Amino acid sequence: MTEQVSEFLESIEEKAEKGRLLYIGENVARVDSLEKVLGKPVYTADLVPRGTAYAKLFHSSIPHGVIRGMELAAAKAHPGVLGVLTWRDIPGVNESSCILPDRQLFAKSEVRSTGDIIGAVVAETWPAAADAAASIKVEYESLPAVFDPLEALKPDAIKLHPNGNVAKQMRIRKGDVEKGFSQSDLVLEKTYRTQFQDAAPLEPEMGMAIPSGDGGVTVIGSMQSPHHTQAAVAKVLNLPLGKVRVIQAVTGGAFGPKSDETPFDVCSTASLAAVKYGKPVFCSLDREDSMIMHTKRHPFIIRHKTGVTSDGLLLADEARLVSDTGAYASLGVLVIMRATFHCTGAYEVPSVKADSYLVYTDNTYAGSLRGFGGPQAIFAIESQIEELAHKLGIDPLEFRLKNMLVPGKRNATGALMDDSCGLPQCLEKVVASSNYWEKNSRYKAQTGTVRRGLGISLLMHGNSLGPEGNDYGAVHIEIEKDGTISFGTGLTEYGTGAVSGMMQVASSVLGVPLSRFKMERPDTSKHRESGPTVASRVVVIGGNAALLAAGKLRSRLDAVAAEMLKVSGASLAIVDGIAFDRRNPSTSVSWEALVAESYRRGIKMDEDGFYMAPPAPWDPETGQGTPYLQYTWGALVAEVEVDTETGWYRVLGVHTAYDVGRAVNPGGVLGQIYGGTVQGIGYATMEELVQKEGFVINPNLGDYYIPTSMDIPPEFKAYIVEVPGPLGPFGAKIIAEPPIVLPAPAIRNAVLNATGVSVDDLPVTSEKVLMGAKQKQTQPSL
Amino acid sequence: MNVNGAEHSFHVDSTDRLIDVLRERMGLKSVKEGCGTGDCGICAVLVEGKLVNSCLMLAAQCDGRRVVTLEGLLDDPVMKRFQGSFVANNAAQCGFCTPAMLLAAWDLAKHSSNPSTGEIKTAISGILCRCTGYYPILDSIREGCRKEARP
Numbered sequence: 001m002t003e004q005v006s007e008f009l010e011s012i013e014e015k016a017e018k019g020r021l022l023y024i025g026e027n028v029a030r031v032d033s034l035e036k037v038l039g040k041p042v043y044t045a046d047l048v049p050r051g052t053a054y055a056k057l058f059h060s061s062i063p064h065g066v067i068r069g070m071e072l073a074a075a076k077a078h079p080g081v082l083g084v085l086t087w088r089d090i091p092g093v094n095e096s097s098c099i100l101p102d103r104q105l106f107a108k109s110e111v112r113s114t115g116d117i118i119g120a121v122v123a124e125t126w127p128a129a130a131d132a133a134a135s136i137k138v139e140y141e142s143l144p145a146v147f148d149p150l151e152a153l154k155p156d157a158i159k160l161h162p163n164g165n166v167a168k169q170m171r172i173r174k175g176d177v178e179k180g181f182s183q184s185d186l187v188l189e190k191t192y193r194t195q196f197q198d199a200a201p202l203e204p205e206m207g208m209a210i211p212s213g214d215g216g217v218t219v220i221g222s223m224q225s226p227h228h229t230q231a232a233v234a235k236v237l238n239l240p241l242g243k244v245r246v247i248q249a250v251t252g253g254a255f256g257p258k259s260d261e262t263p264f265d266v267c268s269t270a271s272l273a274a275v276k277y278g279k280p281v282f283c284s285l286d287r288e289d290s291m292i293m294h295t296k297r298h299p300f301i302i303r304h305k306t307g308v309t310s311d312g313l314l315l316a317d318e319a320r321l322v323s324d325t326g327a328y329a330s331l332g333v334l335v336i337m338r339a340t341f342h343c344t345g346a347y348e349v350p351s352v353k354a355d356s357y358l359v360y361t362d363n364t365y366a367g368s369l370r371g372f373g374g375p376q377a378i379f380a381i382e383s384q385i386e387e388l389a390h391k392l393g394i395d396p397l398e399f400r401l402k403n404m405l406v407p408g409k410r411n412a413t414g415a416l417m418d419d420s421c422g423l424p425q426c427l428e429k430v431v432a433s434s435n436y437w438e439k440n441s442r443y444k445a446q447t448g449t450v451r452r453g454l455g456i457s458l459l460m461h462g463n464s465l466g467p468e469g470n471d472y473g474a475v476h477i478e479i480e481k482d483g484t485i486s487f488g489t490g491l492t493e494y495g496t497g498a499v500s501g502m503m504q505v506a507s508s509v510l511g512v513p514l515s516r517f518k519m520e521r522p523d524t525s526k527h528r529e530s531g532p533t534v535a536s537r538v539v540v541i542g543g544n545a546a547l548l549a550a551g552k553l554r555s556r557l558d559a560v561a562a563e564m565l566k567v568s569g570a571s572l573a574i575v576d577g578i579a580f581d582r583r584n585p586s587t588s589v590s591w592e593a594l595v596a597e598s599y600r601r602g603i604k605m606d607e608d609g610f611y612m613a614p615p616a617p618w619d620p621e622t623g624q625g626t627p628y629l630q631y632t633w634g635a636l637v638a639e640v641e642v643d644t645e646t647g648w649y650r651v652l653g654v655h656t657a658y659d660v661g662r663a664v665n666p667g668g669v670l671g672q673i674y675g676g677t678v679q680g681i682g683y684a685t686m687e688e689l690v691q692k693e694g695f696v697i698n699p700n701l702g703d704y705y706i707p708t709s710m711d712i713p714p715e716f717k718a719y720i721v722e723v724p725g726p727l728g729p730f731g732a733k734i735i736a737e738p739p740i741v742l743p744a745p746a747i748r749n750a751v752l753n754a755t756g757v758s759v760d761d762l763p764v765t766s767e768k769v770l771m772g773a774k775q776k777q778t779q780p781s782l
Numbered sequence: 783m784n785v786n787g788a789e790h791s792f793h794v795d796s797t798d799r800l801i802d803v804l805r806e807r808m809g810l811k812s813v814k815e816g817c818g819t820g821d822c823g824i825c826a827v828l829v830e831g832k833l834v835n836s837c838l839m840l841a842a843q844c845d846g847r848r849v850v851t852l853e854g855l856l857d858d859p860v861m862k863r864f865q866g867s868f869v870a871n872n873a874a875q876c877g878f879c880t881p882a883m884l885l886a887a888w889d890l891a892k893h894s895s896n897p898s899t900g901e902i903k904t905a906i907s908g909i910l911c912r913c914t915g916y917y918p919i920l921d922s923i924r925e926g927c928r929k930e931a932r933p
Contacts, residue, residue: 029869036877037865037884039812039852046811202816202824202878202912252814252878253912287817495876495913671872671918678915701821701910709903709916716917 005544005611005729022575023508024730027667030500031519032250032493042250044206044222048282052208053082055120055273055283056129057265058136059293060111063362063694064145064160067109067118071137075121078135080128082277086119089272092238096264098228102161103261103328103365105236105268111140112160112327114694115293115364117265122273122281147694149324149359150301160327160360167329168358170340172319172623174414175351177307180316184307188388192304192380193761196689197297197682199369200706203252205294206284207267209274216243217271222251224259224492225532230524232264233271241524244271248522251494255679256368258494259534260330262294291699295330295367296689298323298358300339302380306349312394314350314403319343321356321377326365331372332358334468339373341413341467341627345381346423346458347400348409354623362694368534370676371740374461375683379762382457382745386752396749397436397456400427404458411460414624417631420731422659422723423458426635429657429719430456434637443754449645452652453754455638457745459658461738462628463727464613465535471613473542474528477506477549478606483577483595485512488520490530491542496736497668498538502546504664505539505729509550510557511574512591528610536734539664541613543729549609560598564589613727630725632733633659636677636742639715640750647770649754651681651747653715661725661733669735673718676739682707684744688763783844785810786854794841801825801836804851812852812881816910823909826882827851833889833908852881860926861888867922875913882909887923897927 035042072084087094087106096105107116118138123129146152152165159165181187207221207229216239223229226246234244246267251258262285270283285293300323307316321339325332336358343354389399405411407421431437436454443452465471476488487506493499499519507514520526530542554574561579562569571582577591589597598605618625636656642649654677663669686705690697698704724731748764751757757772783790785808794803804810804827813836816822820838827836828850855861864887867873874880883906890897890905897905902923903916911919 027872030872032877033869033872033874036874036880037868038856039881039884041809041811043811043814043878045815200912202822202876202910203814204816251876253876255912287819287822497872497875667872671875671914674915674917675875675913676915678917679912700819701817702819706910706912707916708908708910709906709920712903712916714899 005547021508021730022511023504023514024662024664025666028504028514028665030497030668031503031514031517032500043203043252044208044220044249045284047220047249048208049280052280052282053122053124053273053277054126054129055122055269055281056133057117057120057269057283057285057289058133060107060114060116060118061138062111062140062142063114065111065140065142067107067111067138068141069139074135075132078128078132080124081132082122082124084119084121085269085272089276090236093235095235096232096261096268097328098261098331099333100167100329105265113362113364116327117293120269120273120283122277145362145694147361147363147691149322149361152359152361153322153357160362165360166357167325167360168333168336170336170356170623172340172352172354172412174412174624177316177318177351177353180351181307184315185310186391187305187307188384188391189303189305190384190387190760192302192383194300194376194379195762196299196366196691197369197687198291198689198704199255199257200701200704201253201255201258204285204287204290205258205262205266206282207263207270208280208282209267209270210280211274211278214243217274218245218247219267219271220247220249221263221267222258223248223263224254224494224534226492226522226524227490227529228532229263229267233268236268237271237275245523245525248492251492254494255370257294259532260295260367265293287701288699291689291704292364292696295365297369298325298332298335298366298376300376302376304380304384306384306388308388308392310392312392312399312402314347316351317344317349319354321354323356323358324361324363324366325358326361326363328365329358330365330367332367335368335373337467338462339377340623341462342374342377342460343381344412345378346405346460347385347403348405349412352412363691364696370679371737372535374737374741375744378457378459378741379744383748383760386749387758397431400456400458405460413618413627415626420630420723420725421633422721423633423635425721425723426633426657426659427458429721430635430637430655433655433717433719434639434653436637450641450643451754452639452641453750455746455748455750455753457636457742457749459634459738459742461632461741463540463632463725463734464537464616464629466616466627466629467618468535471531471537471541473530473545473611475502475542475545475549475609476527476606477553479553479595481595481599483516483592485517486520487517488527489542490522490527491538492522492533493519497665497671498736501539501664501668502542505543506546506550509547510554512577516577536736539732540728540734541611543732544611545609547609547729548611549607552607556603557594557598560601560603561589561594564594564597630727630733632735632738634738634742636746638743638746638750640747640754642751642754642769644755647766649751649766649769651713654713654743655717656742657719657721658735658738659721659723659733660735661728662722662731663720664732666720669720670718672735673739676736677743678707678712680740680743683740683762684747685763783846784848786850796842798841799837800839800841800844803841804836810851810853814878814881816878824879824882826885826909828885828889833886852884855888860891864888864922864926867925871918871922873914873918873922879909879911883911883919887926890923891927895927897924
């Protein structure tokens with residue numbers, strides 16, 4: 001924790017009422033709950049005024065080729081059509097990309113995937129735009145394409161981008177793996193594969209632009225990172241940032257793709273059209289377009305070669321991670337880093353050598369999705385751990401206990417685990433809850449066709465952006481004259497409850513309940529840039545900023561209250577907004593009176609909080625250092641029942657525990673655990689966005705299955721473990737991403753333990769369970 | 783058609799979807815569109831007391847029929863209970879599926895004051911939620927139904 005924050009924390013803890021911090025650890029209703037249960041019109045599509053035009057994007061119909069011509073006349077002549085936008089209509093830079101400038105907003109000549117956007121039809125009505133878009137004919141000259149990242153890595157492969165097909169390379173060099181293998185009694189080499197997963201937020205991407213008087217635009221949209229969207233729109237329109245105002249509307253789910261490039265696409269297109277036609281324009285993706293054009297979870301091919309002693313001690317691991325980013329890198333550049341740093345999971349391996357590659361193909365592109373490389377890395381290592389335990393004849397739990405990270409051990413990046421590692425407590429909870437030992441020995445003696453099995457997985461998930469960039473957050477708090485506390489930040493709320501968590505931190509510091517707070521919509525014209533709302537970092541990083549802003553206001557209010565009550569600062573308390581003398585509680589001042597008096601005295605009643613995490617140093621040559629400032633820990637035991645004659649199986653129960661440092665809002669933490677776990681069960685058992693020769697063949701929710709209420713396990717036990725971390729306010733650690741990681745390996749391992757079948761590629765379908773052994777033989781190795 | 787208790791009369795094209803008439807003409811924005819193909823269920827409304835996907839129904843099919851959306855039940859005591867239990871159990875995260883879930887809950891409460899978990903799961907099985915993992919929604923519906931049973 002930085003000195004700045006700890007200093008405030010000390011002074012606040014002195015003020016803590018009855019030895020605890022007000023509201024922290026309480027199940028407080030989220031501030032945005034009410035508008036949601038009332039069905040208020042707060043989402044982007046609800047806010048579209050009459051007279052707004054509609055922009056419909058159209059995309060490539062071939063996976064790789066050169067555009068030779070376009071027939072736009074029919075579309076332009078279609079009744080109600082205002083015009084068709086292509087790359088020629090872009091006054092600024094034709095680019096819609098996050099990190100590497102490798103992706104155009106509208107393809108100019110070359111298309112590299114069927115998700116590449118060619119242009120947009122703008123019309124008075126949505127049906128007119130859609131009908132006209134269907135009449136557009138683009139002439140292509142097809143080029144050879146590559147859809148397999150291993151093929152794309154070959155030296156003679158076609159080159160998709162000027163710098164070749166490797167968008168990013170990463171490595172870890174720790175110890176001496178060759179020596180480790182030579183000392184090992186068993187060396188196991190296996191390859192694991194994961195699939196494209198779609199985030200499928202129920203509200204697809206959309207944005208509305210309204211031209212402003214100064215030649216600029218105001219954009220209202222569904223997104224995670226408004227300031228990044230502002231920069232992207234300004235670049236395309238060749239406008240200064242000051243002329244592009246972006247407001248994040250209430251967002252109907254995001255899970256990563258809305259921090260990626262698609263919000264840029266819809267908001268830039270709407271803005272281009274709004275400026276060109278001088279009227280509000282709404283650009284929305286329907287479900288099919290969304291599933292083709294937005295980023296998916298990267299498929300990975302991960303090979304582990306692992307050396308272990310006969311008594312079960314891990315000595316060395318050599319990993320090769322190949323990730324298919326599709327046609328563009330997007331946030332994959334950072335996804336591959338997180339996957340690499342997490343490649344040996346929650347285990348201590350003395351020698352690690354990892355090489356990873358983010359590879360371009362002609363598939364539609366992959367990018368940010370909840371877990372961000374963690375689900376793929378942990379699936380591979382946890383599967384490998386299970387295989388090793390079986391080969392050694394050691395119980396998988398015993399094997400894990402022997403090798404897992406505990407205080408004093410070092411992870412793959414060489415970082416020393418300190419007392420904030422709560423992994424042992426998490427494992428203890430789930431082992432007890434699932435009745436692991438008893439059930440496990442009972443299931444070993446099973447006969448018959450229907451068999452049960454347990455599977456375990458463990459999690460280490462780095463908190464903070466670390467190598468992904470400067471990690472900062474800004475908060476503005478203003479106490480209005482009537483006592484309402486307006487809370488504004490550039491960080492966004494899109495369903496996680498995280499901004500409510502930040503506000504809970506501020507409310508505890510001020511001693512005023514959350515019900516007095518008002519959450520402002522993030523607005524680039526009012527709120528400071530706070531970095532992207534990703535990596536579950538809002539409560540940890542933004543929470544520290546909230547703590548600082550509220551702390552400054554509290555000091556000022558304390559001074560006024562002390563004078564009003566004629567008490568010394570030490571015996572002053574503020575509880576539920578009422579200031580009183582601890583020694584004489586009958587003397588008190590109401591929140592309204594305290595605020596009114598402060599205004600009368602001309603006290604500054606608004607404050608900024610800005611927090612930047614300390615640097616997280618690491619060496620890119622060796623991957624060694626401390627790329628993350630603290631870790632969230634987790635453990636999960638899954639129980640499955642498999643019909644060995646048909647392969648049909650179901651998840652009977654899930655027992656899971658997470659060390660969240662300090663649960664600011666336990667109800668919110670559980671909400672993240674339930675939601676993430678079920679999304680992870682979907683990833684494990686049914687979700688797969690299938691691309692065939694570059695075409696997405698299931699771009700809808702009828703063929704791309706996500707869990708329904710009928711697919712959740714009958715038994716679900718979740719536990720919160722609190723071992724404070726050094727970074728977050730009051731020791732808080734992140735929680736939104738981790739729960740999606742553990743179900744896949746645990747379910748895979750449970751199926752293995754029930755049947756002896758190893759399914760090494762996700763999702764674990766019944767078909768694969770049945771065909772398990774045969775399928776393994778046909779898989780090419782790296 | 784009768785929408786939320788009031789009679790409305792207007793001309794619709796034969797291809798106009800119910801969802802568009804409700805959202806665009808009547809301003810009933812609690813009705814959400816998530817897929818347009820009847821797969822996600824979040825556009826659900828009650829037509830003649832039955833939960834239907836308004837993206838799959840033509841407005842013309844509702845001629846002379848009763849349509850109810852969440853806006854029409856905001857003063858309903860049973861709906862208020864569900865709204866309270868959804869807030870208390872953190873069952874509305876991104877909130878996009880919430881109006882449909884609330885309508886399904888309200889519909890279930892009409893038929894059962896003490897539904898089993900299986901009955902609740904079945905009642906909402908046509909409505910997707912991507913945030914909550916459904917458990918908080920099941921708890922909220924169970925609670926809301928039970929409160930309904932109390933005198």
